[in-house]
Amino acid sequence: MKETKLCPRLSKAMELLGKRWTTLILYQLLEGPHRFNEIESALPVSGRILSERLKELEREGIVERKVYSEVPVRVEYSLTEKGVALEGAIREIEQWSQAWLK
Amino acid sequence: MKETKLCPRLSKAMELLGKRWTTLILYQLLEGPHRFNEIESALPVSGRILSERLKELEREGIVERKVYSEVPVRVEYSLTEKGVALEGAIREIEQWSQAWLK
DNA sequence: TAAGAAAAGTTACTTTTTGTAACTTGCTGA
DNA sequence: TCAGCAAGTTACAAAAAGTAACTTTTCTTA
Numbered sequence: 366m367k368e369t370k371l372c373p374r375l376s377k378a379m380e381l382l383g384k385r386w387t388t389l390i391l392y393q394l395l396e397g398p399h400r401f402n403e404i405e406s407a408l409p410v411s412g413r414i415l416s417e418r419l420k421e422l423e424r425e426g427i428v429e430r431k432v433y434s435e436v437p438v439r440v441e442y443s444l445t446e447k448g449v450a451l452e453g454a455i456r457e458i459e460q461w462s463q464a465w466l467k
Numbered sequence: 468m469k470e471t472k473l474c475p476r477l478s479k480a481m482e483l484l485g486k487r488w489t490t491l492i493l494y495q496l497l498e499g500p501h502r503f504n505e506i507e508s509a510l511p512v513s514g515r516i517l518s519e520r521l522k523e524l525e526r527e528g529i530v531e532r533k534v535y536s537e538v539p540v541r542v543e544y545s546l547t548e549k550g551v552a553l554e555g556a557i558r559e560i561e562q563w564s565q566a567w568l569k
Numbered sequence: 570t571a572a573g574a575a576a577a578g579t580t581a582c583t584t585t586t587t588g589t590a591a592c593t594t595g596c597t598g599a
Numbered sequence: 600t601c602a603g604c605a606a607g608t609t610a611c612a613a614a615a616a617g618t619a620a621c622t623t624t625t626c627t628t629a
Contacts, residue, residue, distance in 0.1 A: 370509045371491060378564035379490050388481050389473060401577050407472045411617055416578060436625050437576045447567050454563055457556035462480035465549050503606055513588055518607060538596055539605040
């Protein structure tokens with residue numbers, strides 16, 4: 366695949382945020398930590414893809430995964446500082462959608 | 468596919484902006500009108516998908532397509548008012564990427 | 570003493586999206 | 600008459616996403 370002539374960091378950002386469900390997952394996490402099943406039932410995303418996305422976001426340091434050894438086990442996902450820093454962008458998209466869609 | 472419990476307008480927005488290449492195409496158009504081939508060579512996007520994305524964006528009233536009957540024909544794509552309204556969101560993503568990536 | 574149940578995934582398989590590269594159409598200039 | 604350009608489109612291959620059933624561990628209930 367060719368290289369972009371555009372800003373490589375924006376490209377990288379869009380490689381993450383532009384993947385299906387990623388931004389909606391982050392939007393959900395803006396409200397606080399959530400468990401795997403909570404996110405899965407709040408969004409029309411399959412467990413397979415949710416698992417994949419959360420791993421990517423964790424790998425990028427945007428999301429943090431915490432395991433609580435209860436029974437049954439509880440796993441919570443939350444935003445790191447880097448993740449919280451995306452709030453401005455997500456809110457802008459939200460506002461645009463309110464102003465311009467439907 | 469299930470319904471989202473999240474804001475349906477944000478979901479709709481992400482259905483558009485979350486498609487591969489869409490935001491980078493819009494970013495390019497923030498700099499002014501561009502021809503099909505200009506966008507195609509600025510981004511690592513295939514003509515097939517570029518064509519598809521531009522049609523979606525046109526259908527949504529975000530991008531405008533103008534044909535100039537020159538020889539060979541010239542076609543220019545530019546942002547509508549609705550498209551320009553996305554600038555804030557795109558700039559926020561750009562800033563985040565500058566601040567937090569690599 | 571099984572037989573669920575619940576949470577967080579994973580697996581195997583199907584359907585959709587993307588990517589690639591070649592082709593089309595209309596006109597021009599050599 | 601042939602080559603070339605712009606803006607796509609087509610046919611086919613590869614990658615990503617959707618679906619549903621299954622796994623694992625530890626209680627709870629019948």
